[in-house]
Amino acid sequence: MKAKSITLIVILIILGISILGLVYITSNKKYKDTSANIDDIKSNTTVLRAEIFEGKIDSTYKTKGKVLSNDPDKYIYTISVPVSKNDSFQLNKKLGDELKKGDILYSLNGKSYKVESDMKIVEYSEATEEKVINLLDYSKLHIVTEIEYDKVNLIGYDSEIKLSLEKQELAEESSFAGSVYRIGYEVKENGKVDLLIKPDNKLMPGLEVNIEVKLKSKDLSLYTLKQMIKKEGDKYYCEIETEDGKRQRRDIVIGESFTAYNDGVPVDYVEILKGVKAGEKAITDVLID
Numbered sequence: 001m002k003a004k005s006i007t008l009i010v011i012l013i014i015l016g017i018s019i020l021g022l023v024y025i026t027s028n029k030k031y032k033d034t035s036a037n038i039d040d041i042k043s044n045t046t047v048l049r050a051e052i053f054e055g056k057i058d059s060t061y062k063t064k065g066k067v068l069s070n071d072p073d074k075y076i077y078t079i080s081v082p083v084s085k086n087d088s089f090q091l092n093k094k095l096g097d098e099l100k101k102g103d104i105l106y107s108l109n110g111k112s113y114k115v116e117s118d119m120k121i122v123e124y125s126e127a128t129e130e131k132v133i134n135l136l137d138y139s140k141l142h143i144v145t146e147i148e149y150d151k152v153n154l155i156g157y158d159s160e161i162k163l164s165l166e167k168q169e170l171a172e173e174s175s176f177a178g179s180v181y182r183i184g185y186e187v188k189e190n191g192k193v194d195l196l197i198k199p200d201n202k203l204m205p206g207l208e209v210n211i212e213v214k215l216k217s218k219d220l221s222l223y224t225l226k227q228m229i230k231k232e233g234d235k236y237y238c239e240i241e242t243e244d245g246k247r248q249r250r251d252i253v254i255g256e257s258f259t260a261y262n263d264g265v266p267v268d269y270v271e272i273l274k275g276v277k278a279g280e281k282a283i284t285d286v287l288i289d
Helices: 002-045 149-154
Strands: 045-051 053-057 058-069 077-083 088-091 104-108 111-114 119-126 130-135 145-148 160-168 172-183 192-199 208-214 217-227 229-233 235-242 245-261 263-272 281-287
Touching: 045 217, 058 192, 077 104, 088 130, 104 217, 111 149, 145 208, 149 192, 149 245, 160 192, 192 235, 217 245
Parallel strands: none
Antiparallel strands: 045 281, 053 217, 058 145, 058 208, 077 130, 088 104, 104 111, 119 130, 145 192, 160 172, 160 208, 172 192, 217 263, 229 235, 235 245, 235 281, 245 263
16 A cells, blocks of 8 residues: 555656646747747847938929819810801811910901910811811810828919820820919818819820929928837827937927928928927837838
8 A cells, every 4th residue: 555655656746747847848938939039020120210300391292183084064165157158267277276375266258266275176067057166275174183181281372383294105204384273172081182283285185194293391390201200199209319329218299291202202201390409310110021
Protein backbone atom coordinates (compact mmCIF):
# COMPACT_ATOMS: atom_id res chain seq x y z
CA MET A 1 0.00 0.00 0.00
CA LYS A 2 2.83 2.34 0.90
CA ALA A 3 4.65 1.55 -2.38
CA LYS A 4 1.51 2.40 -4.38
CA SER A 5 1.25 5.79 -2.63
CA ILE A 6 4.87 6.64 -3.42
CA THR A 7 4.38 5.66 -7.06
CA LEU A 8 1.25 7.87 -7.30
CA ILE A 9 3.11 10.84 -5.80
CA VAL A 10 5.98 10.43 -8.28
CA ILE A 11 3.52 10.29 -11.18
CA LEU A 12 1.78 13.47 -9.97
CA ILE A 13 5.13 15.28 -9.61
CA ILE A 14 6.19 14.30 -13.14
CA LEU A 15 2.79 15.35 -14.51
CA GLY A 16 3.03 18.72 -12.72
CA ILE A 17 6.53 19.38 -14.08
CA SER A 18 5.34 18.53 -17.60
CA ILE A 19 2.39 20.94 -17.35
CA LEU A 20 4.62 23.75 -16.03
CA GLY A 21 7.09 23.16 -18.86
CA LEU A 22 4.34 23.25 -21.45
CA VAL A 23 2.95 26.51 -20.03
CA TYR A 24 6.44 28.08 -20.04
CA ILE A 25 7.14 27.06 -23.64
CA THR A 26 3.75 28.33 -24.82
CA SER A 27 4.01 31.66 -23.00
CA ASN A 28 7.60 32.15 -24.17
CA LYS A 29 6.55 31.50 -27.77
CA LYS A 30 3.72 34.04 -27.48
CA TYR A 31 6.13 36.59 -26.06
CA LYS A 32 8.54 36.00 -28.95
CA ASP A 33 5.70 36.28 -31.47
CA THR A 34 4.55 39.57 -29.92
CA SER A 35 8.07 40.93 -30.00
CA ALA A 36 8.37 39.95 -33.63
CA ASN A 37 5.15 41.84 -34.44
CA ILE A 38 6.42 44.95 -32.68
CA ASP A 39 9.68 44.73 -34.59
CA ASP A 40 7.74 44.40 -37.84
CA ILE A 41 5.73 47.55 -37.05
CA LYS A 42 8.89 49.47 -36.23
CA SER A 43 10.58 48.35 -39.43
CA ASN A 44 7.57 49.51 -41.47
CA THR A 45 7.69 53.10 -40.24
CA THR A 46 9.87 56.06 -41.07
CA VAL A 47 10.35 59.49 -39.58
CA LEU A 48 8.86 62.43 -41.45
CA ARG A 49 9.99 65.99 -40.74
CA ALA A 50 8.42 69.19 -42.06
CA GLU A 51 9.12 72.83 -41.41
CA ILE A 52 6.56 75.22 -39.98
CA PHE A 53 6.35 77.65 -42.88
CA GLU A 54 5.46 81.31 -42.76
CA GLY A 55 4.35 83.64 -45.51
CA LYS A 56 2.00 83.72 -48.42
CA ILE A 57 0.05 80.55 -49.05
CA ASP A 58 -0.53 80.06 -52.77
CA SER A 59 -2.67 77.12 -53.69
CA THR A 60 -4.52 75.75 -56.66
CA TYR A 61 -7.52 73.48 -56.95
CA LYS A 62 -7.65 70.95 -59.79
CA THR A 63 -10.76 69.22 -61.02
CA LYS A 64 -12.54 68.22 -64.21
CA GLY A 65 -15.66 69.60 -65.84
CA LYS A 66 -17.84 69.26 -68.90
CA VAL A 67 -19.11 71.80 -71.38
CA LEU A 68 -22.88 72.08 -70.91
CA SER A 69 -24.55 69.64 -73.27
CA ASN A 70 -27.77 68.48 -71.63
CA ASP A 71 -30.05 71.41 -72.51
CA PRO A 72 -29.92 72.32 -76.23
CA ASP A 73 -32.72 74.89 -75.83
CA LYS A 74 -30.25 77.12 -74.01
CA TYR A 75 -27.54 77.25 -76.63
CA ILE A 76 -29.21 76.46 -79.97
CA TYR A 77 -30.58 79.65 -81.51
CA THR A 78 -33.11 79.20 -84.30
CA ILE A 79 -33.81 81.86 -86.93
CA SER A 80 -36.81 81.46 -89.25
CA VAL A 81 -36.97 83.73 -92.28
CA PRO A 82 -40.26 83.71 -94.26
CA VAL A 83 -39.61 84.31 -97.96
CA SER A 84 -41.81 84.68 -101.02
CA LYS A 85 -41.13 84.24 -104.71
CA ASN A 86 -40.32 87.92 -105.08
CA ASP A 87 -37.89 88.06 -102.11
CA SER A 88 -34.15 88.03 -102.60
CA PHE A 89 -32.54 85.88 -99.87
CA GLN A 90 -28.84 85.15 -99.55
CA LEU A 91 -27.05 83.18 -96.81
CA ASN A 92 -23.65 84.83 -96.40
CA LYS A 93 -22.11 81.76 -94.75
CA LYS A 94 -22.36 78.06 -95.37
CA LEU A 95 -23.25 75.16 -93.10
CA GLY A 96 -20.52 74.56 -90.49
CA ASP A 97 -19.05 78.07 -90.70
CA GLU A 98 -18.06 80.03 -87.60
CA LEU A 99 -19.30 83.59 -87.12
CA LYS A 100 -17.98 86.31 -84.88
CA LYS A 101 -20.17 88.87 -83.17
CA GLY A 102 -21.19 91.44 -85.80
CA ASP A 103 -20.69 89.17 -88.81
CA ILE A 104 -23.42 89.23 -91.47
CA LEU A 105 -25.42 86.00 -91.41
CA TYR A 106 -27.84 86.61 -94.27
CA SER A 107 -29.32 89.31 -96.50
CA LEU A 108 -32.98 89.77 -97.40
CA ASN A 109 -33.97 92.19 -100.14
CA GLY A 110 -30.72 94.10 -99.73
CA LYS A 111 -30.92 94.36 -95.93
CA SER A 112 -28.21 92.62 -93.89
CA TYR A 113 -28.76 90.75 -90.60
CA LYS A 114 -25.86 90.32 -88.20
CA VAL A 115 -25.27 87.86 -85.34
CA GLU A 116 -25.14 89.26 -81.80
CA SER A 117 -22.53 86.84 -80.44
CA ASP A 118 -20.02 84.23 -81.57
CA MET A 119 -21.95 81.45 -83.28
CA LYS A 120 -21.69 78.45 -85.60
CA ILE A 121 -24.15 77.32 -88.27
CA VAL A 122 -25.12 73.77 -87.32
CA GLU A 123 -28.30 73.28 -89.42
CA TYR A 124 -29.83 74.98 -92.44
CA SER A 125 -33.10 74.27 -94.23
CA GLU A 126 -33.65 75.77 -97.71
CA ALA A 127 -37.42 75.37 -97.89
CA THR A 128 -39.04 77.59 -100.52
CA GLU A 129 -41.37 79.47 -98.18
CA GLU A 130 -39.14 79.61 -95.08
CA LYS A 131 -35.42 79.50 -94.44
CA VAL A 132 -34.54 77.94 -91.08
CA ILE A 133 -31.07 78.47 -89.61
CA ASN A 134 -29.96 76.75 -86.39
CA LEU A 135 -26.98 78.38 -84.71
CA LEU A 136 -24.80 77.14 -81.89
CA ASP A 137 -24.52 80.17 -79.57
CA TYR A 138 -21.15 79.98 -77.80
CA SER A 139 -22.18 82.74 -75.39
CA LYS A 140 -24.71 80.34 -73.84
CA LEU A 141 -22.17 77.60 -73.18
CA HIS A 142 -20.24 77.15 -69.95
CA ILE A 143 -18.25 74.46 -68.17
CA VAL A 144 -20.03 72.65 -65.36
CA THR A 145 -18.05 71.30 -62.40
CA GLU A 146 -18.23 71.00 -58.62
CA ILE A 147 -16.08 72.17 -55.73
CA GLU A 148 -15.96 71.13 -52.07
CA TYR A 149 -17.99 73.36 -49.75
CA ASP A 150 -14.94 74.25 -47.64
CA LYS A 151 -13.27 75.72 -50.75
CA VAL A 152 -16.13 78.06 -51.68
CA ASN A 153 -14.78 80.97 -49.63
CA LEU A 154 -11.42 80.61 -51.39
CA ILE A 155 -12.90 81.21 -54.84
CA GLY A 156 -14.13 84.52 -56.22
CA TYR A 157 -15.48 85.82 -59.49
CA ASP A 158 -12.03 87.27 -60.16
CA SER A 159 -10.18 83.99 -59.51
CA GLU A 160 -7.56 83.05 -62.09
CA ILE A 161 -8.57 79.94 -64.02
CA LYS A 162 -6.53 77.77 -66.37
CA LEU A 163 -8.31 75.31 -68.65
CA SER A 164 -6.96 72.57 -70.86
CA LEU A 165 -8.16 69.75 -73.05
CA GLU A 166 -6.27 67.11 -74.96
CA LYS A 167 -5.95 67.50 -78.71
CA GLN A 168 -6.13 63.88 -79.74
CA GLU A 169 -4.90 64.53 -83.26
CA LEU A 170 -1.76 66.28 -81.95
CA ALA A 171 -1.35 64.25 -78.74
CA GLU A 172 -0.53 67.41 -76.84
CA GLU A 173 -2.29 69.58 -74.28
CA SER A 174 -3.60 73.03 -75.13
CA SER A 175 -4.14 75.55 -72.32
CA PHE A 176 -6.34 78.62 -72.27
CA ALA A 177 -7.99 80.90 -69.74
CA GLY A 178 -11.48 81.08 -68.31
CA SER A 179 -13.47 82.97 -65.72
CA VAL A 180 -15.91 82.11 -62.94
CA TYR A 181 -19.44 82.47 -64.32
CA ARG A 182 -21.45 81.37 -61.29
CA ILE A 183 -20.78 79.95 -57.81
CA GLY A 184 -23.54 77.74 -56.46
CA TYR A 185 -25.38 78.47 -53.23
CA GLU A 186 -26.71 75.01 -52.39
CA VAL A 187 -24.64 72.18 -50.89
CA LYS A 188 -25.38 68.80 -52.47
CA GLU A 189 -25.49 65.43 -50.72
CA ASN A 190 -21.86 64.83 -51.72
CA GLY A 191 -20.79 67.98 -49.84
CA LYS A 192 -20.02 69.91 -53.02
CA VAL A 193 -21.30 73.09 -54.65
CA ASP A 194 -21.82 73.75 -58.36
CA LEU A 195 -19.24 75.92 -60.11
CA LEU A 196 -19.83 77.26 -63.62
CA ILE A 197 -16.91 78.52 -65.69
CA LYS A 198 -16.90 80.58 -68.87
CA PRO A 199 -14.09 79.55 -71.25
CA ASP A 200 -12.25 82.14 -73.33
CA ASN A 201 -12.03 79.66 -76.21
CA LYS A 202 -14.92 78.31 -78.25
CA LEU A 203 -15.74 74.81 -77.03
CA MET A 204 -18.23 72.31 -78.35
CA PRO A 205 -20.92 70.89 -76.04
CA GLY A 206 -19.93 67.64 -74.35
CA LEU A 207 -16.18 68.26 -74.21
CA GLU A 208 -14.42 67.28 -70.98
CA VAL A 209 -12.10 69.96 -69.64
CA ASN A 210 -9.30 69.98 -67.07
CA ILE A 211 -9.73 72.89 -64.65
CA GLU A 212 -7.15 74.56 -62.44
CA VAL A 213 -8.39 77.33 -60.15
CA LYS A 214 -5.99 79.59 -58.27
CA LEU A 215 -7.42 79.93 -54.77
CA LYS A 216 -7.30 83.10 -52.73
CA SER A 217 -3.95 83.64 -51.01
CA LYS A 218 -3.36 84.19 -47.31
CA ASP A 219 -0.52 86.36 -46.06
CA LEU A 220 1.68 85.83 -42.99
CA SER A 221 0.09 82.50 -42.10
CA LEU A 222 1.82 79.55 -40.45
CA TYR A 223 1.29 76.20 -42.10
CA THR A 224 2.78 72.74 -42.45
CA LEU A 225 2.14 69.37 -44.07
CA LYS A 226 -1.21 67.80 -43.24
CA GLN A 227 0.52 64.57 -42.14
CA MET A 228 2.09 66.39 -39.20
CA ILE A 229 -1.27 67.26 -37.63
CA LYS A 230 -2.75 64.82 -35.11
CA LYS A 231 -6.09 64.78 -33.37
CA GLU A 232 -7.04 63.72 -29.85
CA GLY A 233 -10.73 64.03 -29.11
CA ASP A 234 -11.73 67.45 -30.43
CA LYS A 235 -8.22 68.89 -29.97
CA TYR A 236 -5.35 69.09 -32.45
CA TYR A 237 -1.65 68.80 -31.73
CA CYS A 238 1.69 68.17 -33.39
CA GLU A 239 5.14 67.07 -32.24
CA ILE A 240 8.04 69.50 -32.50
CA GLU A 241 11.64 68.32 -32.67
CA THR A 242 13.75 70.12 -30.06
CA GLU A 243 17.41 71.11 -30.43
CA ASP A 244 18.54 68.00 -28.54
CA GLY A 245 16.53 65.72 -30.87
CA LYS A 246 13.64 65.02 -28.53
CA ARG A 247 9.95 65.35 -29.30
CA GLN A 248 7.78 67.96 -27.67
CA ARG A 249 4.00 67.88 -27.91
CA ARG A 250 2.32 71.16 -28.84
CA ASP A 251 -1.41 71.74 -28.65
CA ILE A 252 -2.41 73.80 -31.67
CA VAL A 253 -5.36 75.60 -33.24
CA ILE A 254 -5.75 74.92 -36.95
CA GLY A 255 -7.26 77.06 -39.68
CA GLU A 256 -7.97 76.24 -43.30
CA SER A 257 -6.71 73.35 -45.38
CA PHE A 258 -4.92 73.95 -48.68
CA THR A 259 -3.81 71.84 -51.59
CA ALA A 260 -0.84 72.94 -53.64
CA TYR A 261 0.39 71.16 -56.75
CA ASN A 262 4.05 70.36 -57.30
CA ASP A 263 4.56 69.24 -60.91
CA GLY A 264 0.98 68.03 -60.93
CA VAL A 265 1.29 66.12 -57.63
CA PRO A 266 -1.14 67.36 -54.94
CA VAL A 267 0.37 68.28 -51.55
CA ASP A 268 -1.97 68.96 -48.63
CA TYR A 269 -1.19 71.68 -46.08
CA VAL A 270 -2.94 72.86 -42.92
CA GLU A 271 -2.85 76.38 -41.56
CA ILE A 272 -1.81 76.69 -37.89
CA LEU A 273 -3.23 79.67 -36.01
CA LYS A 274 -1.70 79.05 -32.60
CA GLY A 275 0.81 76.81 -30.81
CA VAL A 276 3.95 76.86 -32.98
CA LYS A 277 6.52 79.27 -34.38
CA ALA A 278 7.83 79.76 -37.89
CA GLY A 279 10.96 77.74 -38.63
CA GLU A 280 10.32 75.01 -36.07
CA LYS A 281 10.46 71.41 -37.27
CA ALA A 282 7.44 69.16 -36.91
CA ILE A 283 8.15 65.44 -36.66
CA THR A 284 6.04 62.30 -36.89
CA ASP A 285 6.19 58.59 -37.70
CA VAL A 286 4.52 57.36 -40.86
CA LEU A 287 3.87 53.84 -42.09
CA ILE A 288 5.71 52.68 -45.20
CA ASP A 289 3.47 50.97 -47.74
